[in-house]
Amino acid sequence: MAEPILPGPLAVRVRAPAKINLTLRVGPARPDGFHPLATVYQAVSLYEEVIAMPAEPGVIDIRVSGEGADQVPADDRNLAHRAAALLARRTGMSLGVRLSINKSVPVAAGLAGGSADAAATLLACSVLWELDLDHEELLPLAAELGSDVPFALLGGTAVGSGRGEAVAPALARGSYHWVLAFADGGLSTPAVYRRYDELGPTPPEPFEVSAGLMNALRSGDARRLGPELINDLQAPALDLMPSLRKLVALAEEYQALGVVVSGSGPTVAFLVESEADAVDLTVALSGSGLCRSARYVTGPVQGARVLGV
Numbered sequence: 001m002a003e004p005i006l007p008g009p010l011a012v013r014v015r016a017p018a019k020i021n022l023t024l025r026v027g028p029a030r031p032d033g034f035h036p037l038a039t040v041y042q043a044v045s046l047y048e049e050v051i052a053m054p055a056e057p058g059v060i061d062i063r064v065s066g067e068g069a070d071q072v073p074a075d076d077r078n079l080a081h082r083a084a085a086l087l088a089r090r091t092g093m094s095l096g097v098r099l100s101i102n103k104s105v106p107v108a109a110g111l112a113g114g115s116a117d118a119a120a121t122l123l124a125c126s127v128l129w130e131l132d133l134d135h136e137e138l139l140p141l142a143a144e145l146g147s148d149v150p151f152a153l154l155g156g157t158a159v160g161s162g163r164g165e166a167v168a169p170a171l172a173r174g175s176y177h178w179v180l181a182f183a184d185g186g187l188s189t190p191a192v193y194r195r196y197d198e199l200g201p202t203p204p205e206p207f208e209v210s211a212g213l214m215n216a217l218r219s220g221d222a223r224r225l226g227p228e229l230i231n232d233l234q235a236p237a238l239d240l241m242p243s244l245r246k247l248v249a250l251a252e253e254y255q256a257l258g259v260v261v262s263g264s265g266p267t268v269a270f271l272v273e274s275e276a277d278a279v280d281l282t283v284a285l286s287g288s289g290l291c292r293s294a295r296y297v298t299g300p301v302q303g304a305r306v307l308g309v
């Protein structure tokens with residue numbers, strides 16, 4: 001007798017983290033327009049949540065709520081929509097999905113919120129559609145969706161190469177205290193890379209992560225990590241949004257261990273020694289008038305994972 005066909009899950013809840021780049025070295029543009037990177041990502045405790053529910057065959061329906069939802073398209077331009085469509089196409093899946101995205105990561109902030117949505121969607125649809133794909137199998141699809149998407153699946157602390165899509169876990173100890181200062185408005189990633197090209201010159205090849213940064217991560221000592229933070233996109237981001245200069249300068253006044261613009265900006269990440277210091281700095285930044293808001297996070301945290309089925 002044939003096995004009865006069991007219905008799949010009614011809803012799958014997944015979360016995926018935002019990232020900061022502890023180091024971001026950028027080489028000259030490749031013929032395909034992308035820039036070769038040597039980067040170290042760290043996933044931080046600020047999460048996007050995606051709930052995937054069954055829908056009629058072929059249907060991909062998106063609802064977006066939360067932080068900056070009005071700035072995000074709820075159609076096939078959404079990275080989560082593209083993730084579900086790509087997974088369905090590659091696996092020959094005809095079932096549909098209704099996606100509810102709850103955003104906590106500000107849009108166009110350099111924190112890879114859209115990438116986190118895409119990573120969470122790949123995992124959620126894989127479970128909803130009972131495809132049984134693990135992270136390893138989802139990584140190539142993630143890389144097709146965007147340079148930052150594979151890391152959102154992987155999480156932790158990782159070295160990124162290629163255009164950022166090739167990720168390998170890094171040997172890292174400790175948990176770090178960060179304060180993220182969210183600027184008023186966002187920056188377009190392509191525009192920041194363009195300005196980087198205009199400002200030139202690029203550092204000589206090879207584009208390597210410094211031994212100092214890797215050693216600091218191995219030691220787990222935040223005091224050693226602070227001075228190693230570096231981002232080649234910081235200069236173009238500050239050039240496009242000059243008000244960020246004052247924000248970055250606050251690091252000295254408040255004796256942060258380090259400060260760096262995250263990715264293509266405009267979020268500024270301050271590294272501090274303790275939770276108490278982070279709370280103090282969050283309050284100070286929030287009242288400074290130099291940013292929209294500030295938020296205490298820790299890292300590293302896990303990549304995309306299922307919270308419930």
Ligand SMILES: C[C@](O)(CO)[C@H](O)COP(=O)(O)OP(=O)(O)OC[C@H]1O[C@@H](n2ccc(N)nc2=O)[C@H](O)[C@@H]1O
Nearest residue numbers: 033034035037146147148149163164189190193263264
């Ligand atoms: C700034 C970072 O967040 C650092 O991790 C990433 O490099 C950006 O990653 P992302 O937003 O996932 O970027 P993608 O969606 O892959 O690419 C968006 C655009 O950014 C530029 N881009 C991106 C990655 C890269 N290595 N070189 C680039 O020049 C290209 O103009 C590209 O068309």
Ligand SMILES: Nc1ncnc2c1ncn2[C@@H]1O[C@H](COP(=O)(O)OP(=O)(O)OP(=O)(O)O)[C@@H](O)[C@H]1O
Nearest residue numbers: 078079107108109110111112113114117148189263
């Ligand atoms: N699910 C999504 N969430 C946010 N933005 C999205 C999404 N799908 C598409 N987008 C578009 O992508 C643009 C950038 O999104 P995102 O918030 O991921 O930027 P970012 O954090 O600066 O990315 P990165 O750091 O990877 O460069 C937005 O302007 C938005 O219109």
